[in-house]
Amino acid sequence: MPSLYGYAGKVLRIDLTEKKTRVAELDRRLATSFLGGRGFNSKRLYDELEPGIDPLGPENKLMFATGPLVGTMLPTACRFNVSAKSPLTGILGDSNAGGHFAPELKFAGYDQVILEGRSREPIYVFIDDGDVEFRDASHLSERDIYETDETIKADLDDRRVQTAVVGPAAENGVRYAGIYANLMRAAARTGMGAVMASKGVKALAVRGTGSIEVADPRKFERLVEEIEAEIYGHEQYWPRRRMGTTRILMMANAAGFLPTRHYTSGVFEHAKEVSGERLAEEYNVKTRGCFACTIPCSRFYVVKHGEFAGLFGEGPEYEALGSFTARVGNSDLNVALKANDMCNRLGLDALTTAECISWAMELYEKDLLGRSEADGLDLSWGSREAILTLIEKIARREGFGDILADGSKAAAEKLGRGMELTMQVKGLDIIMADPRGLKGFGLGYAVASRGGDHLRSEPFIELSDDPARGEELFGVPEATLRLAYKGKGKLVSYFEDWCAVIDALEPCKNIMENMEILPFDRAAEVIEAVTGLRMPASEVRCVGERIVNIERAFNVREGIRRRDDTLPRRFREETLPEGPSKGTIFEQEPMLDEYYAERGWDPKTGIPTRETLERLGLGYVASELMERGIRPI
């Protein structure tokens, strides 16, 4: 029996250099202060990594962690975070995925797995309950995600083995290569796949036969029934089952913030042709779900006509769909499906891949990049050949693909031009929502601890444009108006704390945060029923705040300051030319002031103050920063 219910109770450390493993009991204090998942990883990365290390060197550590709710019947609790110092951004790297990998890890007995060092020969690691095997992976070299998963299952003669796999892109050192579970569940962002490959590891394979118990089965069952009923009755239930996140594409277009032709517009005239609605009507044949999901939102599609007839797979989600359509100016849905499928098989983050291509297209369209520099490719908006060829070239680091394989920021450095046109924050390429039309989202990109990404806060409530919600939650009606600025510091810090808690507990953020199923007070009840830990809702939020702060401290130690919390110039100076968000820019500085005040960070430097860190029980972090000469003022 673990000392805490809900958790598997053990942490597995794998030394890849020496091929040794060490198992430790889960530290109860770590569980109470960081809960799990992203919290565990971020805390350990801060504690165990020296600043300035090479993300692709053996001194980096790659951590997989899942949460206390995973491996139970709490709807959607199935996810894991994988974290390390990012080779794409040089700051905290972290990505999250669903599927069936995380519960298998729990059933095998582990809440967290830490990969250290580097294997000299290519291997995959098989975690079989209490046994860990280092297995030869030389036959898997350059194999894509699908082939690797299939070969491992055949090798182990077990189709219930769950895998987390990297593809050829990771092996070739593409700095935005991801890690894939269940073939298509991508922990894609910030290059965690590149880190795994740099350690000589092609895959983790896991088989677990154990069980998870909860502290209060009766209370837990009641909470699950309540949550189930709320999900089934939610207005988003059927749209999500039918379209998953692809339902957002038409919404974004209607509100004029659908990034089109590299953010030169917020309206895509071909939106309908590439919409989630069209996918649902003409392509999707079945709904699929992650582990324990009561609102399965993944869609299995089959391309029935045209050049790509016979292509099939799951997804795509909104980010990949929008990225390979509006962002690159492509109106052919089949090409987008093919592009997404290629990224899945090669193991590439679709978002950063599409940003690199889209950025190159803008340079080309502006005569800042010649055809001869791009391997003779016609990089006009929407060029089918350019999109599909460049994906392959990036994954193989061939020709112009090699320029793009380190991300848009590095590509601009290599080319010596186009830096101000890269749509990234801190080196992470931003997502498919134009911040000029969604101010809170934009502030979220500016301050997010992994760079320009929405999943650290995604204040979807902004889309409601309902001032009553802003008044209710923050005492500021404007906070929930998408084009207003006031109250966004409060909005973003609230949602950052919430997202951090969800990433620590590891259910699905789409459901628990976007659909507002698991607010802090109910999370407190669930935590108690599952683990036995009693903490008031305010303390649950504090865990989120603690995670955000230790991540900030990690980044501060790597040199991040307020000056880095900035969106690309286009958003700050150019207005959107058409649609319902027409005429607006993104005025970031007043929002940042409000945000730092809300966070208790120094407004000049963006460094957390000692007082803030001490309030969160992170006094040792304040002292450590001080010893390094890093002071808030």
Place this chain on the structure above:
Amino acid sequence: MKRLLVDAEKCSGCRFCEMVCSFHHKKKFSPSLSRVTVIKEDKYGLDYPVFCHQCDPCPSIAACPTGALTRTELGIVTVDEEACTGCGACVEACVFDAVKLDESSKPLICDLCGGEPVCAERCPTKALIFAESEEAVSRPEEAFGELLRRWGIDA
């Protein structure tokens, strides 16, 4: 007699049934303790819950050397754990691969929760239903073949 039926096209592969089953019977969450096991083929988007179909005659009952497996008046296959020696003959005999052994080597066989199976009650997509039917039970590979044909996938 009412039976547990599967609509393979509706099964999302979420395995909520596995969790509901193990919790209902054992107050623990574990696929290894569940009497239903979802077979999955991610590449082809295929999912199928495997469980005891209460076949009559039942090869596992016939194979049991100690008479520990019997059928109740309602027609439900049940295990007498006192009489069971944990030999696993029932696992070998089941033509649907629907029997496995728990941590004390006793067979896990669907007991229809005594007549109100919780997996069907809680299945998020209603892929599992509890109803009267005379239809022959299909094996996962047959159901998968049918779906792939319907979708036009050449596997």
